Amino acid sequence: MFFKTFTDSARGLLQLVNRRAIIPQHPHVYSVGLGQEGPSRLYYETAKPVNTPVSDASIRTVDLRSDTVTKPGAAMRQAMAEAEVGDDVFGEDPTVNELQKMAAELFGMEAALYVPSGTMANLIAVMVHCRERGDEMIVGDLSHLHIYEQGGTAQLAGVHSTTVTTLPDGTFDLDQLESKIRHGYPDAHYPRSRLVCVENTHNIQGGRVLPLPFLKEVKALAEKYGLAVHMDGARMMNAAVAQNVTPSTILQNTHSVSVCLSKGLGAPVGTMLAGPHDFISRATRCRKALGGGLRQAGILAAAGKLALGDMITRLEEDHHHARIFAQALLECDPPLYEVDMAAVQTNIVRFRLRDPSLTPTEFCTLMAGVGECEQASIGQGVRVLMFPHIGGSIRAVWHLGVTLEDTQLATRKVQFVARQHSQQTLGAH
Structure with missing residues (x-):
């Protein structure tokens, strides 16, 4: 009788797991x-x-x-065609360097790095903040990083994820966030909490803008326990425009950010990853390891300069x-x-x-x-x-x-x- 009850329960659990995991x-x-x-x-x-x-x-x-x-317009194509270029892996592409400086100033960050894609930028950020395999990040269960980036943080970085429930406005409960933070490192049983990730605007929740007080509280809570905050800001510029604030006003509440140039800003390729100098130094190493070190990338960065300069408003x-x-x-x-x-x-x-x-x-x-x-x-x-x-x-x-x-x-x-x-x-x- 016990065996039958156990197998029935196990079968029900398996069905529940399958309903959650199999694409319909x-x-x-x-x-x-x-x-x-x-x-x-x-x-x-x-x-x-x-x-x-x-x-x-x-x-x-x-x-x-x-x-x-979106497709680049005539002005953007002309800027790409006329871009001054050099070897960016050597740090010698002047157009890339100008774009990175421009982004850092706009975001209120110390430095920025041009990366081929948003998925790579988010992966790099996790790799830098979570420096040891087995470290853990805390993410919303409906976040793009958790759902749509193929679990790359686990596949390639060895970083474990734990989730908090995403609310309809794209935020999550701070008490629940605090409850997910691990304590007692180096206890042999648990991963080490290192990072909290937020998404702004929130894709699955329909482009919702994260309130500034929420971001401020998340950063304060993270810093209380020695964690960093990374923003997947693929559409962060939409959030800044919607709130009528500067990007730096939003990003003062994070330690790093990725901002996509190839969505509403209209560039054909690229994402800006920004943060402190030491973060970007480590990020450059990770970018190279992931195959994101491009050579004469100024042809692409020229489009990014127009995206950040002319396309935001x-x-x-x-x-x-x-x-x-x-x-x-x-x-x-x-x-x-x-x-x-x-x-x-x-x-x-x-x-x-x-x-x-x-x-x-x-x-x-x-x-x-x-x-x-x-x-x-x-x-x-x-x-x-x-x-x-x-x-x-x-x-x-x-x-x-x-x-x-x-x-x-x-x-x-x-x-x-x-x-x-x-x-x-x-x-x-």
Whole structure:
């Protein structure tokens, strides 16, 4: 009897583990966010929505999948073509050096390092702060670093992670954070707590901006126990614009930061990693070991200089367009969409469908196609590309490649899809 009870319990536990670990066939089963909580914490598939082939040049495509799809404009391409270059591994590329100095000053940090990608920058930061294999970092359970970077900190750095529960606004409970800090090193049983990681803006929670008082309290708590704070600031510039503060005002509450140049800022490649001089010295060694030591990188850094110099203030335009779209979703007749306007703080809009018979994947397919009667209804054919997201939601992201006209066309398309779906539903009954 005991054996049967034990095996039944074990089987139930195994099923629970599998429900948490196996990627589902449908990308809308993740039950977190937008007011929904559930026992399963499964992550959405990253496959692209089905895009209907289009040959008609009059059909407009509005790409809202991510702010990573931006392309350098004419001025940026010219700056890249004319960039003065040298061997950056030798520290001799003048354009890279200028970019690094520019970033350090903007962030209020002692030094900065140009790194090929945000994932590499975050990995380097963890490697520098957690200097011994078996050290531990504390991260939000919905953070990009924890979910979308392939566990590289464990694979490549030997750093253990423990998680705190990410709240809907991207923060986490400070009492829970404190409870996760290990004590008694070098006790033979436990890893050593070395690092706390925050994400600003928070991707999964829809571009939410971390409040400055929260960041201040996190840093104070970390320093109380001798821990460092690293910010995954891939969209930190969006946070600064949304809060109307300088980047250094945000970053005075961290010890290091990674800031992506190739999202809303429009550069084709690169992330800036910044922190104290000794941190960047160690980071340079780690970058080389990871294959990130580039040679004549000034061609890329020239784009980064324009990104940090000219592209920051225009982020408010993306935020404005995102709010226009979100408000249009709420005003759609017939009502098909749910969106929390308080959560639309930057360039990301997460919304849900009121009708469970229409899945996020099916909706994205409809938005990416051009339906019958669309031209007469909207004025032209429009393909709007979006991703199914967590919690049965859909994510749309604004960037420099999406104009006000594009945004207006996207709102007409969601209204058209809502009308068509309502007519089909009524016809079926």
